[in-house]
Amino acid sequence: MRPRPVHLSSPASCGKDSLQIFPLPGLPEIRRGQDLAALIYRQSRRSRFAFADCDVLIVAQKIVSKAEGRVVSLHGLKPSADALRLSRELRQDSRFLEAVLRETRRIVRRGPQTLIVETHHGLVCASAGVDRSNVPGKDRVALLPRNPDASARKIAARLRKLTGKRLAVVISDTFGRPWRLGLTNVAIGAAGLPVLLDLRGSRDRAGKRLHATILALADDLAAAAGLLMGKGDGIPVVVIRGLRYPASRDSAARIIRPASQDLFR
Amino acid sequence: MRPRPVHLSSPASCGKDSLQIFPLPGLPEIRRGQDLAALIYRQSRRSRFAFADCDVLIVAQKIVSKAEGRVVSLHGLKPSADALRLSRELRQDSRFLEAVLRETRRIVRRGPQTLIVETHHGLVCASAGVDRSNVPGKDRVALLPRNPDASARKIAARLRKLTGKRLAVVISDTFGRPWRLGLTNVAIGAAGLPVLLDLRGSRDRAGKRLHATILALADDLAAAAGLLMGKGDGIPVVVIRGLRYPASRDSAARIIRPASQDLFR
Numbered sequence: 001m002r003p004r005p006v007h008l009s010s011p012a013s014c015g016k017d018s019l020q021i022f023p024l025p026g027l028p029e030i031r032r033g034q035d036l037a038a039l040i041y042r043q044s045r046r047s048r049f050a051f052a053d054c055d056v057l058i059v060a061q062k063i064v065s066k067a068e069g070r071v072v073s074l075h076g077l078k079p080s081a082d083a084l085r086l087s088r089e090l091r092q093d094s095r096f097l098e099a100v101l102r103e104t105r106r107i108v109r110r111g112p113q114t115l116i117v118e119t120h121h122g123l124v125c126a127s128a129g130v131d132r133s134n135v136p137g138k139d140r141v142a143l144l145p146r147n148p149d150a151s152a153r154k155i156a157a158r159l160r161k162l163t164g165k166r167l168a169v170v171i172s173d174t175f176g177r178p179w180r181l182g183l184t185n186v187a188i189g190a191a192g193l194p195v196l197l198d199l200r201g202s203r204d205r206a207g208k209r210l211h212a213t214i215l216a217l218a219d220d221l222a223a224a225a226g227l228l229m230g231k232g233d234g235i236p237v238v239v240i241r242g243l244r245y246p247a248s249r250d251s252a253a254r255i256i257r258p259a260s261q262d263l264f265r
Numbered sequence: 266m267r268p269r270p271v272h273l274s275s276p277a278s279c280g281k282d283s284l285q286i287f288p289l290p291g292l293p294e295i296r297r298g299q300d301l302a303a304l305i306y307r308q309s310r311r312s313r314f315a316f317a318d319c320d321v322l323i324v325a326q327k328i329v330s331k332a333e334g335r336v337v338s339l340h341g342l343k344p345s346a347d348a349l350r351l352s353r354e355l356r357q358d359s360r361f362l363e364a365v366l367r368e369t370r371r372i373v374r375r376g377p378q379t380l381i382v383e384t385h386h387g388l389v390c391a392s393a394g395v396d397r398s399n400v401p402g403k404d405r406v407a408l409l410p411r412n413p414d415a416s417a418r419k420i421a422a423r424l425r426k427l428t429g430k431r432l433a434v435v436i437s438d439t440f441g442r443p444w445r446l447g448l449t450n451v452a453i454g455a456a457g458l459p460v461l462l463d464l465r466g467s468r469d470r471a472g473k474r475l476h477a478t479i480l481a482l483a484d485d486l487a488a489a490a491g492l493l494m495g496k497g498d499g500i501p502v503v504v505i506r507g508l509r510y511p512a513s514r515d516s517a518a519r520i521i522r523p524a525s526q527d528l529f530r
Contacts, residue, residue, distance in 0.1 A: 004415070021284040021494060111528040124444040133478070174480070178443060178529035179389040181522050182461045182481025184488065196447045199495070213398070215439070215491065223449065223488030225481065226507060227284060230464070231528050243492060249472025263376040264443035264529060 016243075023228040024049060024237040029136065032069035037158035040237055049239070051163040057155075058225035060236035061173040061188060062134050064151050065142040072099060074139040090115060096130070099141055103128035108265065117143060122256040123188060124265070125175045134234075144173065148189025149251035156191040166247070168192030172222035172229075178264070185226030187218035190252040193245045195219075217245070218252055219259055282507075288382040288493045289314060289502040294401065297334035302423035305502055307465055314504070316428040321508055323490035324346070325501035326453060327399050329416050330407040331352075337364060339404040355380060361395070368393035373530065384409060387521040388453060390440045399499075409438065413454025414516035421456040431512070433457030437487035437494075443529070452483035452489030455517040458510045460484075483511070483517055 027043050030036065034174040036059070044051060065071060079087065079094035083101055087094035090113055095113070105118040108124055119128045121144070145151045148171045156169040171189030175184075187195060195218035202213075225238035259265050292308050295301065301324070309316060344352065344359035348366055352359035355378055362380070369382040373389055384393045386409070394409040396483065410416045413436045421434040437456030441447075452460060460483035467478075490503035524530050 017288055017493075019286040019489075021286070021489075023282055066274060072327075073458065109528045114528065116528065172480075179522050179527060180451070180481065180484065180520050181480045181526075182484065182520060183480045184484050189457075197495075213439075214447045215495070216445065216449045219445065219449050220488045222490045223485045224284075224286075224492060227505075228282075228486045230462075230480070240492075255445050255447060257444050261446075262444060263374045263379065263381065 007214075017173045019224075019240060019242040021133060021224055021228055022049065022239045022241065023235045024239060025235050027063065027234075027236060029073070030063045030066040032066065032071070034067050035158070036063060036067040037162065040155075041159060041162040043237075051165045051167060051239070052241060052243070053166045054168075054243065054245070055165065056168045056193060056221055056240045057159065057244075058170045058172050058185075058222055058227060058229075058238045058240065059152075060140055061129070061144060061171055062131070063236045064145050064148070064155075064171055064189075066135075068145055068151065069143055070143040071135055071140055073137070073145065074099060074141060082244045086110070086115065086236045095139075096127075096132075096141065099143070100130045103130060118265070120223045121148070121188070121253070123132060125173070129173055129188075138198055144188065145171065149191065149253055150189075152189035152191035152252070166192075168245070170218050170221050170225075170252070172225060174226065185222040185229065187252045187255060190218045190250060192247065193218065193221075193243075194248040195252050195255050196250075216255060218255060269478070275312045284489075284505060284507040286489055286493055287314065287504045287506065288500045290399040290500050290506060292328065292499075292501060295328045295331040297331065298431075299332050300423070301328060301332040302420045305364060305420075306427040308471070308502075312431060316424075316430045316432060316504070317506060318431045318510065319433075319506070319510070320430065321433045321435060321458060321486055321505040321510075322424065323435045323437050323450075323487055323494075323503045323505065324417075324420060326394070326409060326413070326436055327396070327407055328501045329410050329413070329420075329436055329454075331400075333410055333416065335410055336400060336405055337408065338402070339364060341407060351375070351380065361392075361397075361406065362405075364408070365395045368395060368408055372519065383530070385412070388517070390438070394438055394453075409453065410436065414518055415454075415455035416455065417456035417517070425484045433510070435483050435486050435490075435517070437490060439491065449484075450487040450494065452487045452517045452520060455515060458482070458486075458508075458514065459513040459515045460517050460520050461515075481520060483520060 067218045074095040077095045077098045079098040083094045083098040086097045106118045111117040152169040169191045170187045172185045174183040197215040199213040339360040342360045344362045344363040348363040351362045370384045374381040417434040434456045435452045437450045439448040462480040462482045464478040
């Protein structure tokens, strides 16, 4: 393999050697029914940020949920018997647990102060992604979007129209994981790019065939965006530029491991 | 929160708003006993890449293992009774499984063609990280470094001396995970930066305290580097520039979830 020079000053564009990750701060608090893509576009113009072909936008789930009205007040929720029982066991608010159970297909594991569930989407995460943080108002929580892939497709289509650029969108949320501490950003919705890169059949540099190598591209993108999003920072949109990827009709639902192949479900 | 402009042309530097991710291709095949930091430095000079303060180098485990002589030939391995039994059950090479078991503290889960174990480091991953890919020679496999944090510290110290810059190093490997398909790059060794960012006690933009928010910074960095490393690409070193982080004596061992807090161990 010949060395390829890395030019620090080379302008970044689709498929170039280096990547750039830009934050898009300054979005207003998002309200139900708002056109999120239009708000992102307007903010990009205000920030003098010009989208380019092949940019990947990582959009935090929270603002998608807000735009889609997926915010509920715990005040009006009557806890079921299951929620009350879990509330005593886990020492969590029974109304919060009621909101969680309504988003839940199956409880995967319960531990001290933790409830790991499978959501109706098939995602496995703590509290079904129900989350108090960054939601204004007491006792209000955000739920995950009903169909995050559809949300991503809608935002991508609208932004492509507004910008005239070929863009991909990933909707991300921060999930914990077994065996390792800390949250990482993962992709719960995607549009316009392959979510998994299948390298099986390709060869490594030693000439051996790569066997079990499928890379979780959309999750790696979400995690990279997580470096700028933080959590309380109010940077719910991040743009990754320079990635080499083919157009795709893929969706993030495909990342969910089928139960038949899952040793931990 | 006031909008902050994003300047496409602004030079990236430590703690700036945007991040850049540079590949450092062109390293030669690494051999046992070689000074990896010196090879990286030499290759950076050849590629006209100048390191900057606060750059984070993500180094693929494979080249660290090679430099440390952590490559074994399966040819000389006599499979134990356990390896032979697992070999029949999983339909894998008994000598490969012998190499895996020698790196294993405990088997976590076995499935068709998969063996998830806890390594002597406490890492939970498939096949104890033992891997045939990118290892020249038939029947040769790479093992994980014995102490990846010590490896990271050594590389960081040497590179700081060579470059005169304050650098951090993350040693990464690609791991699978439960519930989600695809591999992501994670941090198995680290030096010079905090591996977990504890945001508990800080406030979100709605003014609420963030409760359970610890971000897995080193893993997010590894995943971001994974976007350029691929697997067969021969890009085992990636530089991430622009990250805001305090100096730290942290180590990646701290990312490993203590068994007492782990619902899946």
